[in-house]
Amino acid sequence: MKLLVTGGAGFVGSNLIARLEETGDHEIVVLDDESMGSREAIADLDAGFVKGDIRDADVLDRIMPGVDAVVHLAADTRVIPSIENPAVNLDVNVNGTFEVLQAMRRHDVGTIVAASTGGAIMGEVEPPVHEQMVPSPGSPYGASKLAMEGYLSAFSTSYGMKCAALRFSNVYGPRSWHKGSVVAHFIKQIFKGEPLTVYGDGGQTRDYVFAEDLSDGIIQAITSDATGAIQLGTGIGTPLNDIIDMLRDISGKDFEVEYEPFRAGEVVFTYCDISHARETIGYSPDTGLREGLERTWNWFADNREKLSI
Ligand SMILES: NC(=O)c1ccc[n+]([C@@H]2O[C@H](COP(=O)([O-])OP(=O)(O)OC[C@H]3O[C@@H](n4cnc5c(N)ncnc54)[C@H](O)[C@@H]3O)[C@@H](O)[C@H]2O)c1
Structure with missing residues (x-):
């Protein structure tokens, strides 16, 4: 299986690629502009690297042919700066995702698993957070992820693509040297x-999920038929x-x-609440917090x- 991992040089991406190496035989190509991650972060891993921006249709047209599925992690992930300057977040997270989806259509790539967020999309709600809640983002970052989910749903219905939006809780783990979490x-x-x-x-x-457990959830989502929003965390x-x-x-x-x-x-x-993930993709995080x-x-x-x- 050939996978395109956008944002693959970042924290979640590098953990995912390390886990993919351990669990199967995949060809991986990373598209990352190195604004937060870096190619050095994945130098120890077996993945092709293309430096480029997800908003650049020419780059996407170069790398999309032959790809079986996209794991879309590239994003402007900064919540507080999104409040100061909401335009950057909108451009990278919404227009960027739109460009990725359009390139997939042009090259007949039918599967995408994209990183969304549980907390930022919901705002202040009574926990546990779950997929049936009506989202009400409190930050432009959260709003951009909700808009992204809207396009995933629309491309799924309109063009028959398999689009899943994985709502991550608070991820922690190795390879997070550049993170402020x-x-x-x-x-x-x-x-x-x-x-x-x-x-x-x-x-x-907070619901702290270990990056390796989250990576297993991403891999399970790629290979399952699940679409729509799926919350990944620990339930604790x-x-x-x-x-x-x-x-x-x-x-x-x-x-x-x-x-x-x-x-x-x-x-x-x-x-x-991770019941939906357990039922749809067989997600089962098992790393205790102390061990993680x-x-x-x-x-x-x-x-x-x-x-x-
Ligand atoms: N880490 C968490 O706790 C958490 C929680 C919820 C959601 N998420 C989501 O998971 C995804 C991965 O997050 P992360 O923690 O690995 O962040 P990260 O910043 O480590 O990784 C994001 C990567 O995307 C790249 N990137 C940014 N803009 C780009 C662009 N325009 N074109 C190409 N590449 C670009 C960055 O260089 C970086 O390597 C993001 O979409 C984020 O919103 C993360």
């Missing part, structure tokens, strides 16, 4: 000897203070934690010199 950020701070900053009392919950809400306690234990370091007031607009309690954090910590420790932290 909480686990990667805290680990980098611990290595630098900096205090950790928590906004609120640390009781806020973990308080931030529990993450901090585990990192203290794993690192063996007695770092400071500074508690600041809650930031306006931040969701306090959230986790998701330890493997993430070890990856950072092993690559510390290369990452200059």
Whole structure:
């Protein structure tokens, strides 16, 4: 199977490619503009690399022939900058996805699995987050992912393509050196000897899914007949203070934690319901949080010199 992975040089993409290598015989080509990821991040993996922008129809026409399925991960993933400048997010995430879908039509590629989001699409709702809820995004980033899902649905119905929108919860794991998400950020701070900053009392919950489990869900979605929105997470809400306690234990370091007031607009309690993913694609995340954090910590420790932290 030949797979095009857009954004494949990023965090989720590099974990996915590593997992694909372990689990089967796939030909992989990555399209990435290196705005966040880099080809060095996947230099140890067996994947072709094309530097380019998903909004560039010429590049897409060059690489799409012969592709069996697209895993579409490329996006402007930054939530706060999307509030300051909503136009960039719209252009990359909506127009970019539209260009990918159009190129698929031109080259008869019938399957796409695209990265969406559970939290940002829903806004403030009573957990668990699930696919039957009416989305109400609170940020332009969330709105761009919802618009993307709209086009996936339309291309599925209008042109008979198999389009799935995988709504990721909070992903953590190895290869996340460039991410500002909480686990990667805290680990980098611990290595630098900096205090950790928590906004609120640390009781806020998130659904932390290990990148390898998420990758298995993406692979299951590619090979299944499932279409539409599918929530991927763990089904468990973990308080931030529990993450901090585990990192203290794993690192063996007695770092400071500074508690600041809650930031306006931040969701306090959230986790998701993964029953639909279990039923439709056989998704079954099984890495415990302690184990996943330890493997993430070890990856950072092993690559510390290369990452200059
Ligand atoms: N990491 C999470 O917790 C999380 C949660 C929900 C959804 N997602 C979604 O999963 C996907 C992957 O996220 P990630 O965490 O790996 O982010 P990432 O930033 O590490 O990866 C995104 C990749 O896309 C590339 N890219 C950005 N704009 C591009 C463009 N115009 N053309 C080509 N390449 C471009 C970047 O260089 C980067 O390598 C994104 O769509 C994101 O919105 C991630």
